[in-house]
Amino acid sequence: MMGNQNRLGGHVSDETKAKISATMAGVSKSDETRGHMSIAQVGHPVSLDARANMSMAQRGNTNRRGRHLVYSEETWARLSAAHMGLGWKGGPMAFRRRSKAKRRLLGFVPLNECFVGCEGHHIDNERVINMPHALHRSVYHNQHTGQGMAKINAIAYNFLFKQEVEEALEARRG
Numbered sequence: 001m002m003g004n005q006n007r008l009g010g011h012v013s014d015e016t017k018a019k020i021s022a023t024m025a026g027v028s029k030s031d032e033t034r035g036h037m038s039i040a041q042v043g044h045p046v047s048l049d050a051r052a053n054m055s056m057a058q059r060g061n062t063n064r065r066g067r068h069l070v071y072s073e074e075t076w077a078r079l080s081a082a083h084m085g086l087g088w089k090g091g092p093m094a095f096r097r098r099s100k101a102k103r104r105l106l107g108f109v110p111l112n113e114c115f116v117g118c119e120g121h122h123i124d125n126e127r128v129i130n131m132p133h134a135l136h137r138s139v140y141h142n143q144h145t146g147q148g149m150a151k152i153n154a155i156a157y158n159f160l161f162k163q164e165v166e167e168a169l170e171a172r173r174g
Contacts, residue, residue: 105125106122106125106126106143107125107126107127108120108126108128109126109127109128110127110128110129110130111123111127111128111129111130111160112129112130112160112163112164113130114130115130117132117133118130118131118132118133119131119132119133119136119137121136121152121156122143123153123157125143129156129157129159129160131155131156131159132159135155135159136152136156138155139151139152139155
């Protein structure tokens with residue numbers, strides 16, 4: 001093993017730290033060493049020709065807004081053409097827009113009144129029952145595929161009938 005690999009994760013004792021500190025206290029770097037360190041930090045000088053060449057190289061790689069491009073305009077055009085027709089259907093925003101467009105195809109004949117915290121459930125292509133949000137989301141369903149519709153429709157009708165019975169009882173009392 002080389003160097004300090006056998007002490008990886010180990011801790012240096014206070015005694016060892018004191019010894020290192022004592023040996024480093026009297027050490028000073030010569031002016032020549034300091035000069036070399038200064039040059040190393042500043043970097044190497046670049047000639048005017050080299051600067052002009054770098055400037056020209058950067059000018060060709062900017063778009064219309066002046067931003068640096070990784071690819072040239074021709075490469076971007078080729079990549080764009082290659083991706084056309086691959087069936088990209090958009091991201092989450094496009095998905096939401098499509099689902100809202102599907103809902104617009106459905107009618108909207110409410111069977112009960114809206115209330116705070118309600119959400120409309122389409123029991124078919126026309127009629128809607130307003131029911132609590134949590135109750136509506138309790139069963140996964142899809143109007144277009146029919147998945148889970150029988151179960152959620154039963155829950156929606158039970159909620160509607162319960163609501164009608166409560167209204168009738170209150171009308172009798174009042």
